[in-house]
Amino acid sequence: MKRLFLLLFSLFSLAAHADLKVFATVPEWGALASVIGGKHVDVFTATGGLQDPHHVEAKPSLIARARNADMIVATGAELEVGWLPVVLRNSGNPHVQPGQPGYFEAAPHVRMLEVPTRLDRADGDVHAGGNPHIQTDPRNYLKIGEALATRLGQLDAANANEYQANFRNFAERWKMAIAKWEAAAAPLRGAHVVTQHKAFPYLYDWLGIVEVGTLEPKPGVEPSVSYLGEVVADVETKKPRMVIRAAWNSSRPTEWFSEHAHVPAVTLPFTVGGSDQAKDLFGLFDDTVAQLLKAIK
Amino acid sequence: MKPFRKNVLAVAVGFALSGFPALSSAATDPDLKALREEIAQMKQAYEQRIDALEKRLSQAETATNEKTARAEAKADQAQAVAQQLAAQPPAAQPTQSNAFNPEISMILQGAYNNLKQDPNAYQITGFVPTLGDVGPGTRGFSLGESELTISANIDPDWRGTAIASLKPEGGVAMENAFFQSLGLGNGLSVKGGRFFSGIGYMNEQHAHAWDFTDAPLAYKAFLGGQLGDDGVQIKWLAPTNMLLEFGAEAGRGRAFPGANDNKNGVSQGTVFAHLGDDIDVSNAWRIGVSLLRSSPDNRAYNDVSSTGAAVSDSFNGKSRLWIADGIWKWAPEGNSTVTNFKLQGEYFQRKEDGTLSSNSLAGICAGACVNGYDSEQSGWYLQGVYQFMPHWRFGLRHDALSYGTVNIGLVNSGFLNAADFPLLAAHDPKRNTAMLDYSPSEFTRFRLQWAHDNSGIGATDNQLFLQYIFSLGTHGAHSF
Numbered sequence: 140m141k142r143l144f145l146l147l148f149s150l151f152s153l154a155a156h157a158d159l160k161v162f163a164t165v166p167e168w169g170a171l172a173s174v175i176g177g178k179h180v181d182v183f184t185a186t187g188g189l190q191d192p193h194h195v196e197a198k199p200s201l202i203a204r205a206r207n208a209d210m211i212v213a214t215g216a217e218l219e220v221g222w223l224p225v226v227l228r229n230s231g232n233p234h235v236q237p238g239q240p241g242y243f244e245a246a247p248h249v250r251m252l253e254v255p256t257r258l259d260r261a262d263g264d265v266h267a268g269g270n271p272h273i274q275t276d277p278r279n280y281l282k283i284g285e286a287l288a289t290r291l292g293q294l295d296a297a298n299a300n301e302y303q304a305n306f307r308n309f310a311e312r313w314k315m316a317i318a319k320w321e322a323a324a325a326p327l328r329g330a331h332v333v334t335q336h337k338a339f340p341y342l343y344d345w346l347g348i349v350e351v352g353t354l355e356p357k358p359g360v361e362p363s364v365s366y367l368g369e370v371v372a373d374v375e376t377k378k379p380r381m382v383i384r385a386a387w388n389s390s391r392p393t394e395w396f397s398e399h400a401h402v403p404a405v406t407l408p409f410t411v412g413g414s415d416q417a418k419d420l421f422g423l424f425d426d427t428v429a430q431l432l433k434a435i436k
Numbered sequence: 437m438k439p440f441r442k443n444v445l446a447v448a449v450g451f452a453l454s455g456f457p458a459l460s461s462a463a464t465d466p467d468l469k470a471l472r473e474e475i476a477q478m479k480q481a482y483e484q485r486i487d488a489l490e491k492r493l494s495q496a497e498t499a500t501n502e503k504t505a506r507a508e509a510k511a512d513q514a515q516a517v518a519q520q521l522a523a524q525p526p527a528a529q530p531t532q533s534n535a536f537n538p539e540i541s542m543i544l545q546g547a548y549n550n551l552k553q554d555p556n557a558y559q560i561t562g563f564v565p566t567l568g569d570v571g572p573g574t575r576g577f578s579l580g581e582s583e584l585t586i587s588a589n590i591d592p593d594w595r596g597t598a599i600a601s602l603k604p605e606g607g608v609a610m611e612n613a614f615f616q617s618l619g620l621g622n623g624l625s626v627k628g629g630r631f632f633s634g635i636g637y638m639n640e641q642h643a644h645a646w647d648f649t650d651a652p653l654a655y656k657a658f659l660g661g662q663l664g665d666d667g668v669q670i671k672w673l674a675p676t677n678m679l680l681e682f683g684a685e686a687g688r689g690r691a692f693p694g695a696n697d698n699k700n701g702v703s704q705g706t707v708f709a710h711l712g713d714d715i716d717v718s719n720a721w722r723i724g725v726s727l728l729r730s731s732p733d734n735r736a737y738n739d740v741s742s743t744g745a746a747v748s749d750s751f752n753g754k755s756r757l758w759i760a761d762g763i764w765k766w767a768p769e770g771n772s773t774v775t776n777f778k779l780q781g782e783y784f785q786r787k788e789d790g791t792l793s794s795n796s797l798a799g800i801c802a803g804a805c806v807n808g809y810d811s812e813q814s815g816w817y818l819q820g821v822y823q824f825m826p827h828w829r830f831g832l833r834h835d836a837l838s839y840g841t842v843n844i845g846l847v848n849s850g851f852l853n854a855a856d857f858p859l860l861a862a863h864d865p866k867r868n869t870a871m872l873d874y875s876p877s878e879f880t881r882f883r884l885q886w887a888h889d890n891s892g893i894g895a896t897d898n899q900l901f902l903q904y905i906f907s908l909g910t911h912g913a914h915s916f
């Protein structure tokens with residue numbers, strides 16, 4: 140019994156002195172928190188790079204991690220609505236509940252696209268706040284990173300200056316990288332594409348790519364053969380240059396479309412860890428731009 | 437106006453005089469001198485006034501400049517805001533008084549059942565009837581319970597949930613109505629009201645989230661389907677990276693194995709512990725152990741005596757139920773949408789010790805004959821559900837209950853015969869179930885289920901269920 144108490148005590152005291160424990164719902168925010176937090180944060184990422192962020196289970200391990208977290212970094216815009224509320228409610232951790240400083244959402248810091256004017260499940264998997272896949276536009280990381288650095292500083296005032304410095308350092312390198320990607324991606328401007336799931340409106344908005352169709356008849360609704368046929372029939376008029384899917388999408392619909400419409404199928408990493416090259420945030424966009432350019436040649 | 441003209445004249449004179457210094461210096465007349473002094477004073481006064489005027493003018497000019505500058509800055513700001521607005525999400529909707537309405541959702545369920553045996557005669561022979569809703573349902577088309585859920589955060593510290601079950605035959609049952617803390621800190625949480633107990637794995641799940649149409653036999657026999665007492669629960673989550681959770685509940689013993697005792701204090705209580713973690717990104721598991729203790733007073737049920745007379749039997753004493761549960765879920769790379777697999781099993785062991793009375797020979801025993809009663813019975817189930825392609829799942833389940841030992845004092849003493857307790861006749865119920873379900877979206881499910889059930893002695897049942905489950909309203913989050 141004594142030993143148990145000692146163990147528990149050491150666990151508690153450990154928790155009290157450790158770095159800020161950050162629980163990121165998706166890999167991109169985990170990567171951003173690591174960059175800004177540097178050596179003062181201990182980042183746990185709830186999902187993998189090849190995982191569909193819409194369908195995540197409120198696994199026991201996630202509840203345990205949320206219980207010990209100092210901060211939750213989520214996308215928001217209802218992306219995590221299917222699992223995060225359960226995890227947070229079961230965590231017994233008052234510091235990371237929505238509304239607390241320990242709960243951070245990325246979506247409120249950027250301009251949302253595809254905000255529905257009508258909310259009805261008849262329209263499929265729609266999100267009231269707009270399309271939640273904001274991480275596919277690198278410009279968004281500047282605004283989110285700035286807000287995240289401020290919030291980290293609020294939670295850990297002693298290292299606030301360091302978080303700001305880390306962010307400024309990142310922002311400088313990031314802006315240069317954006318300029319490089321934009322220059323490289325110039326041939327993509329105005330290109331017509333077909334997408335499997337509406338996962339990339341922010342990427343298209345950034346690079347000036349035009350989405351002329353989706354393989355999913357409605358967001359989150361699996362493509363049917365008859366609907367795919369309709370999309371293929373539109374190829375003549377809409378002239379897509381490629382068909383794009385996220386790494387976690389099933390490959391079959393894009394392969395089928397690629398074969399029938401005679402356009403290359405492109406798999407984009409979507410997030411950090413979504414491909415072998417997407418090891419970090421820079422790698423994510425290096426690979427995204429490279430994959431797109433490869434298809435347009 | 438008048439003084440001004442006089443002043444102008446004076447100034448003019450003054451200037452004229454000062455303009456002719458030779459003349460003024462040459463003057464010696466005392467009157468002239470006095471005049472000159474007066475003019476000099478006036479000149480000084482006017483110079484001061486002019487100074488003041490000039491100062492005011494320059495001040496006014498500066499102010500104007502500042503205003504212009506400020507206006508320019510404001511314009512800049514406005515432009516910046518405009519740019520920002522263009523870059524910001526659309527303005528928030530006007531606040532509405534119903535913005536704080538709680539989350540509302542509803543589950544619609546119904547079935548078509550084809551049952552070989554009469555469902556009204558359903559029994560799990562050998563196990564004390566729970567008086568719960570454990571039968572296989574109605575023959576033919578039937579509406580299931582429609583479940584209305586209303587929940588919301590009450591304030592920063594508390595959340596409230598009410599789940600009303602609208603019965604197809606009319607009437608409303610309050611299935612759940614509880615408050616829960618949103619984190620007292622240090623991993624503690626508290627729940628109070630009427631809620632599904634945290635024992636076992638399936639007990640906390642609502643029927644619409646089950647993988648089969650009905651509950652496992654062990655749940656039916658030992659918990660009357662599901663344990664939902666009135667009481668309080670406290671849970672503590674250990675500060676570990678692995679899930680380690682302890683919980684305890686105190687309740688009234690509203691339903692089986694309790695008997696809704698008319699007494700103060702705690703008549704039913706549980707303790708449980710859960711341990712869970714990931715093996716890798718594709719595999720997750722949780723195991724648990726639970727203990728339920730109850731002390732029912734006069735837990736009565738109806739039976740038929742050996743002479744065919746309707747009798748009432750009643751148990752007084754202590755009931756103790758142990759549950760061990762385990763669940764393993766596999767989803768490749770954590771993606772459950774295309775394929776996934778779920779293996780789940782629970783083992784139950786119950787000991788009851790007390791007295792059993794029967795009114796079958798009421799005349800002899802002055803009301804009811806009473807003697808000792810003890811039993812030790814167990815049961816388990818194991819089920820696997822595999823999603824072999826998007827939207828389609830296939831599942832198998834095996835149920836088994838073990839009669840174990842049952843000592844009825846009234847029988848052992850020779851006062852009554854075993855045939856006077858036909859519901860407690862020695863029998864080991866078994867059931868095998870297969871199901872196939874199709875979920876076109878997250879909110880719809882159609883299920884076909886077939887079961888070969890010998891819960892009742894000598895009355896093997898073949899059951900076919902065709903079920904629908906629709907959920908509408910707020911997107912509820914699912915527990916593991």
